[in-house]
Amino acid sequence: MSARREQILDVAERVLEDVGADRFGIGELARALDIKPPSLYKHFRGLDAIVHALISRGFVRLGVALEGADGLAGFAEVYRAQALVAPQLYCLMTQHPLDRSQLEPGAEERAMRALLDLFGESVQDHPRARAAWAFAHGLVALEIAQRFPPGADPGPSWAVLVSSLAPRHASPAG
Amino acid sequence: MSARREQILDVAERVLEDVGADRFGIGELARALDIKPPSLYKHFRGLDAIVHALISRGFVRLGVALEGADGLAGFAEVYRAQALVAPQLYCLMTQHPLDRSQLEPGAEERAMRALLDLFGESVQDHPRARAAWAFAHGLVALEIAQRFPPGADPGPSWAVLVSSLAPRHASPAG
């Protein structure tokens, strides 16, 4: 990937957070880069390609961050922090069905792998990992969508996640 | 509210589910109603008004359903069922910050009240109710966005919600 492409994606992510997902587009991005819209097509096939490049970067970044998390409390803290660093990108990553053919190969897998590793991947099915993921996702999603009262601290609800999902008896991993 | 308005909203909800939130618009709705786009402006001020009328109906419907729910398992079952009856509407209701000035007065409150009632509203703050809501929201949101493997049954993850959030000692309500 060329340096210019990376540079464009850096600006694109900032623009995405500034204007929101529905106003994000070729025009807004070109303006922020101080170039004309057609110039972008020399670097990306189109808007979809730019969006999916952003999503891919988001998954890799999340995966790397989760790889450094320790335990359930660490997972909660890292997941929330990562989501809130770039909430609009997080929404792009999670709100719609993914067109995986346009993603960087392995990007989504890296995040999912890190997630499953935190909860023990040896089981055939992953209901507990999925539940923890959904719990965390719900908390950030509602926070980003501003569904908790203006002054309310989401901290206690995250504490509920940690305490309620903590293993109560040492349960065999496999 | 006129009968025609209700009729239009019924069709609008069906169209919304058929074409998705981003393709839903005045044109699509008019086509489904077999009238011309300008005719819609005799019934609603514009697209925003239609969307917010749909959201208001969704909140009332969810509130009514939750009022009939019993216990944590009932909450889980009713919440999921309601969300999946109209997933696109559910996304509209939850994904973006709400412009409450355009909602039917009391609509959102009815759903929130029913939710809090299920978890005991007497406490000053509501971290447990919020946590349960977020958990359920995360599960449906990921299911709607197709983030669980194609054949995977979300049921076990819902069971994790019910069992993990169930009060373990009879905890005083206040």
Place this chain on the structure above:
DNA sequence: GTCTATATTGTGATAGAC
């Protein structure tokens, strides 16, 4: 790698006749 010029399409919305 950037530009100008243009094509194409789509959108919500208004005025005013019937």
Place this chain on the structure above:
DNA sequence: GTCTATCACAATATAGAC
């Protein structure tokens, strides 16, 4: 309550010069 006609934009994208 519906129509025709029209507006006002805004969007992605392409061709081809520099």
